[in-house]
Amino acid sequence: MSARGLFISFEGIDGSGKSTQAQLLADHLKATGHDVILTREPGGSPGAEEIRALVLQGDPDRWSAHTEILLFTAARRDHLERTIGPALAAGKIVICDRFADSTRMYQGLSRGDLRQVVDELHNLMIGVEPDLSVLIDMDPTQGLSRALARQTAEERFEDFGEELQHAMRRGFLALAEEFDNRFITIDGSGSIEAVAADVAQAVTERLQV
Ligand code: ADP
Ligand code: TYD
Numbered sequence: 001m002s003a004r005g006l007f008i009s010f011e012g013i014d015g016s017g018k019s020t021q022a023q024l025l026a027d028h029l030k031a032t033g034h035d036v037i038l039t040r041e042p043g044g045s046p047g048a049e050e051i052r053a054l055v056l057q058g059d060p061d062r063w064s065a066h067t068e069i070l071l072f073t074a075a076r077r078d079h080l081e082r083t084i085g086p087a088l089a090a091g092k093i094v095i096c097d098r099f100a101d102s103t104r105m106y107q108g109l110s111r112g113d114l115r116q117v118v119d120e121l122h123n124l125m126i127g128v129e130p131d132l133s134v135l136i137d138m139d140p141t142q143g144l145s146r147a148l149a150r151q152t153a154e155e156r157f158e159d160f161g162e163e164l165q166h167a168m169r170r171g172f173l174a175l176a177e178e179f180d181n182r183f184i185t186i187d188g189s190g191s192i193e194a195v196a197a198d199v200a201q202a203v204t205e206r207l208q209v
Contacts, residue, residue, distance in 0.1 A: 004088050004089075004091070005035075005087060005088045005089075005090065005091045005092040005093055005094060006088075006092075006093045006094070006131050006132075006207060006209070007084065007088060007094050007096070007128070007130045007131045007132075008025070008093065008094065008095045008096070008130055008131065008132045008133075008134065008203065009095075009096045009097075009098065009099040009101065009130040009132075009133045009134070010022045010095070010096070010097050010098065010133075010134050010136065011098060011099070011101045011102060011105075011133055011134070011135050011136070011172060011175075012135055012136035012137065012138060012143075012172060012188065013138060013140055013143045013144075013165050013168045013169050013172065014143055014144065014147040014165065015138070015142070015143035015144055015145070015146035015147030015148075015150075016136040016137070016138035016143045016146075016188045017136050017138065017146075017188045017192070017195060018097050018098065018136055019040070019097050020192055021134070021136060021186075021188075021192075021195060021196060021199050022038060022040075022095050022096075022097045023038060024192070024196040024199070024200075025095055025134075025196070025199055025200060025203060026038040026095050028196070028200050029093055029095075029209065032209070034093050034209060035090075035091070035092045035093065036092065036093045036094075036095060037083070037087045037092055037093070037094055037095070038095045038097075039079070039083055039084065039094065039095070039096050039097070040096065040097035040098065041072075041075065041076060041079060041096060041097065041098040041099055041102065042055055042056065042071075042072055042075045042076075042098075043075065043079070044079040044083050044084070044096070045078050045079045045081075045082035045083045046082075047075075047078040047082070048075035048076070048078045048079045048082075051071055051072075051074060051075035051078075052075065054071060055068060055071050055072060055075070065107060065110075065111040065112065065114055066114075066117070068107050069103065069107045069114065069117060069118055069121060070121070072102075072103050072107060073103065073121050073122065073125050073126065076099070076100065076103075076125075076126055077125050077126060080126060080128060084096065084128075093209070096130070099130055099133070100118075100122050100126060100129070101133060101172070101175055101179075103118050103122070104118050104119070104122075104171075104175060105168050105171045105172060105175065106168070108171075109167060109168070109171050110164055110167070110168075129179075129182060130182060131182065131207070132182055132183075132184065132203065132206055132207060133176075133179070133182050133183045133184075134183075134184055134186060134199055134202070134203070135172055135173070135175075135176045135183055135184070135185045135186065136186055136188040136195070137169070137172070137173065137185050137186065137187055137188055138169070138188040138189060139169075139189065140162055140165035140166050140168075140169050141162065142189065143165060143188075144161075144162055144165055173185070184202045184203075184206060186198050186199055186202060
């Protein structure tokens with residue numbers, strides 16, 4: 001991936017508005033003449049979408065913590081090989097709804113401290129970070145009620161409940177400090193339009209696009 005486009009990820013707790021804002025940023029950048037692809041994790045390629053169904057549906061105890069890290073990383077490797085890598089090589093802007101920071105948080109924090117395992121597997125199998133990561137920061141109570149209102153079958157993680165969402169919020173804020181070279185943090189509590197304007201301004205300033 002040397003001839004490079006631009007890789008932007010959205011991160012944050014469930015229901016924080018990532019999908020909404022990723023779509024709006026893609027629309028904004030397309031309207032200003034950029035070649036953009038919008039994708040998501042887990043998923044974003046046919047094989048990774050199949051793994052998505054395995055990890056997001058069913059009993060919360062369906063997989064051990066270690067197996068789950070392998071599944072998310074396998075999905076990411078396929079996504080990178082088939083979708084993200086080729087798009088970046090073609091000079092496109094890739095906007096991805098969640099990436100490796102989600103594994104650092106969800107699998108790294110939710111069932112004991114497995115952050116080092118996540119990072120080691122990431123270094124071995126992925127080795128790529130976004131150029132820019134947009135953290136949509138959100139009160140977990142508000143985020144969870146938004147996420148549950150969607151009523152999808154993909155609620156394995158949402159079933160973990162509000163306490164986990166609080167830990168995730170703290171974790172994401174700490175991660176944004178740890179990787180302050182690539183993170184921008186946006187307050188997600190305003191209207192969709194207000195948050196979108198903040199995201200567009202921050203991305204434009206940071207990347208001069
Ligand atoms: P995420 O991808 O982070 O889980 P979504 O973008 O899917 O979040 O948003 C979750 C729900 O909340 C959706 O129904 C969406 O329409 C709604 N939503 C998103 N942003 C806002 C906002 N700023 N204010 C009110 N509702 C919002
Ligand atoms: P997503 O579809 O983005 O859910 P939401 O729109 O509710 O934020 O992601 C689904 C779930 O997958 C979400 O609860 C977080 C979880 N997840 C992980 O646990 N690890 C990962 O590496 C990724 C990418 C997602």
